[in-house]
Amino acid sequence: xxxxxxxxxxxxxxLASFLNDLGSDMIYxxxxxxxxxxxxxxxxxxxxxxxxDAIVSISQAASGYISDKTRKRKVFIWIGYLLGSLSRVGYxxxxxxxxxIPLRILDRAGKMRGAPRDAIMADISTKENxxxxxxxxxxxxxxxxxxxxxxxxxxxxxxxxxxLFLIAAIPSVLSALLIFFLIKEKKPPDxxxxxxxxxxxxxxxxxxxxxxxxxxxLGSFSYSFLLIYAKEFGFxxxxxxxxxxxxxxxxxxxxxxxxxxxxxxxxxxxLMLSYILWGLTAASxxxxxxxxxxxxxxxxxxxxxxAIETVQKAFVSxxxxxxxxxxxxxxxxxxVGLCALPASLIAGLLWDKMGIFVPFYFSLGLTILATIMLIxxxx
Numbered sequence: 001x002x003x004x005x006x007x008x009x010x011x012x013x014x015l016a017s018f019l020n021d022l023g024s025d026m027i028y029x030x031x032x033x034x035x036x037x038x039x040x041x042x043x044x045x046x047x048x049x050x051x052x053d054a055i056v057s058i059s060q061a062a063s064g065y066i067s068d069k070t071r072k073r074k075v076f077i078w079i080g081y082l083l084g085s086l087s088r089v090g091y092x093x094x095x096x097x098x099x100x101i102p103l104r105i106l107d108r109a110g111k112m113r114g115a116p117r118d119a120i121m122a123d124i125s126t127k128e129n130x131x132x133x134x135x136x137x138x139x140x141x142x143x144x145x146x147x148x149x150x151x152x153x154x155x156x157x158x159x160x161x162x163x164l165f166l167i168a169a170i171p172s173v174l175s176a177l178l179i180f181f182l183i184k185e186k187k188p189p190d191x192x193x194x195x196x197x198x199x200x201x202x203x204x205x206x207x208x209x210x211x212x213x214x215x216x217x218l219g220s221f222s223y224s225f226l227l228i229y230a231k232e233f234g235f236x237x238x239x240x241x242x243x244x245x246x247x248x249x250x251x252x253x254x255x256x257x258x259x260x261x262x263x264x265x266x267x268x269x270x271l272m273l274s275y276i277l278w279g280l281t282a283a284s285x286x287x288x289x290x291x292x293x294x295x296x297x298x299x300x301x302x303x304x305x306x307a308i309e310t311v312q313k314a315f316v317s318x319x320x321x322x323x324x325x326x327x328x329x330x331x332x333x334x335x336v337g338l339c340a341l342p343a344s345l346i347a348g349l350l351w352d353k354m355g356i357f358v359p360f361y362f363s364l365g366l367t368i369l370a371t372i373m374l375i376x377x378x379x
Contacts, residue, residue: 006124012182013117014137016175016263017124018144020081023171025148025248026164027088027173032224032230034161038097040262042228046348048097048104049222050341056335064330070312073116073326084174085165092165115330122317122325126282128263130314135259138310142252144171149245156241202328205378206319207262212337212373213312216275217339218364221347223247226301229356230294243298250302251309258307259314267315274307274369279367282360317339318379 027034035045063076096102118134125133129358148168156164202210229241235243261271277300284297313329320328347359 001132009110009120009121009124009183010133010136010374012178013121014140016077017137018140018147019178020084020150020175021141021144022151023088023168024084025145025244026152026168027091027161028145029149029152029227029244030156030161030164032227032239033237034091035097035100036228036304036378037161038100040097041348042225042351043345043348045095045224045228045342046344046346046351048100048224050091050344051101051223052104052108053222053340053344054104055337056111056114057334059109059112059341060115060330060337061327062325062330063112064119064328067116067119067326067330068286068324072185073164074179074183074290076116076271077183078176079112081172081179083107083110085169085176088165088172108279115326115333118313118317118329119326122314122329127318129335130317131259131261131263131267131311132256133259135256135310136313137305138255138259141254141309142248142255142306146245146252149241149248153245154240156185156315157238159308172261202320204329206316207375208333209315209319211378212370213261213332213336214339215366215373216278216370217336218343218346219370220278220340220343220361222340222344223301225344225347225351225359226285226298227258229299233289233294234292235289235294243295247302249303250299251306254303254306255310259310262311262314266379267318268309268374268377270307271315272374274304274311275367275371275374276305277304279303280363282364284365284373286357286364287359304330315379347366 032045035048036042040048048247058078063080067073067076083106087103087110090103090106091100094103119132120136122130152164159167183196221246228244230243231237258270258274280298281304283302284293284300288297315326316329316332320332350358350362
């Protein structure tokens with residue numbers, strides 16, 4: 001692909017991601033408050049969040065596999081944005097937490113766009129700029145999220161949950177239109193029939209990284225627990241979206257620098273840093289109990305998100321067989337995301353049955369294990 005066309009593709013994906021995250025994050029800061037207001041306890045909240053992460057994984061694996069088999073990417077991306085938009089309309093009409101479950105499945109199924117989009121990004125990039133391109137995409141993701149959070153903070157009290165959800169559906173429709181009309185998908189350069197990715201197609205290095213990432217995901221529970229922790233500690237409900245803004249803004253600012261850093265020093269070192277940042281976040285919630293410490297913990301969490309969400313995808317795309325990039329990215333997300341269902345459910349049960357700090361101890365132990373295993377992965 002020509003450099004000019006490459007830039008256009010990256011910018012179109014970035015703008016679409018900006019708009020979609022603008023809509024998503026108009027509701028995410030108040031999501032745990034909304035779900036619990038409908039009668040859900042922490043275990044149910046953990047189940048719903050974990051189920052959503054699991055559906056993300058399955059949808060990305062399926063779309064990645066089919067995308068590689070058919071050599072088509074674009075259709076999964078614009079349909080994915082439309083599904084996210086429809087789910088927000090459904091949230092606005094929900095009156096009990098049970099109604100949220102099928103809508104959450106629809107919402108997260110919209111993440112089918114992830115693996116095909118990331119495969120296109122990997123294909124049009126080189127090893128010298130892949131981290132930068134993925135970092136730019138995450139920066140626009142998070143910038144859209146910051147704008148969405150600001151809208152939430154300013155207008156949620158005035159509009160209420162349901163009207164805000166309806167408005168949040170609009171940006172994702174615009175994202176779908178951008179992809180549909182501006183992304184030109186070229187026919188594959190050959191007529192080779194791909195049999196589809198199997199586990200045997202992956203080398204030991206990829207399998208080790210998949211294993212350690214699964215351990216880390218088992219302890220990396222939903223952000224909802226951090227926000228509920230802050231509310232339980234004494235932060236006013238009106239301030240909870242501000243904490244969400246803090247970590248999202250930090251992730252937005254740090255994504256591109258972390259991507260560029262990984263181009264220079266390697267993906268593995270930046271990933272290890274991201275694990276350490278999450279470990280410090282968990283330790284902060286366990287051992288340091290003050291308002292300032294909690295705010296600083298959300299800063300650390302933002303740095304963790306900025307590093308891992310940028311570099312992990314680039315690293316997987318480089319460890320994977322080139323002809324199976326979408327399948328590998330989707331399969332990786334499936335395995336890691338399926339671990340997210342028990343992760344948030346376990347965290348909710350530990351929280352309800354054993355105390356508010358126990359999920360953080362559990363997470364810290366798994367993070368240490370994953371960090372040690374990462375040492376043995378070769379770049």
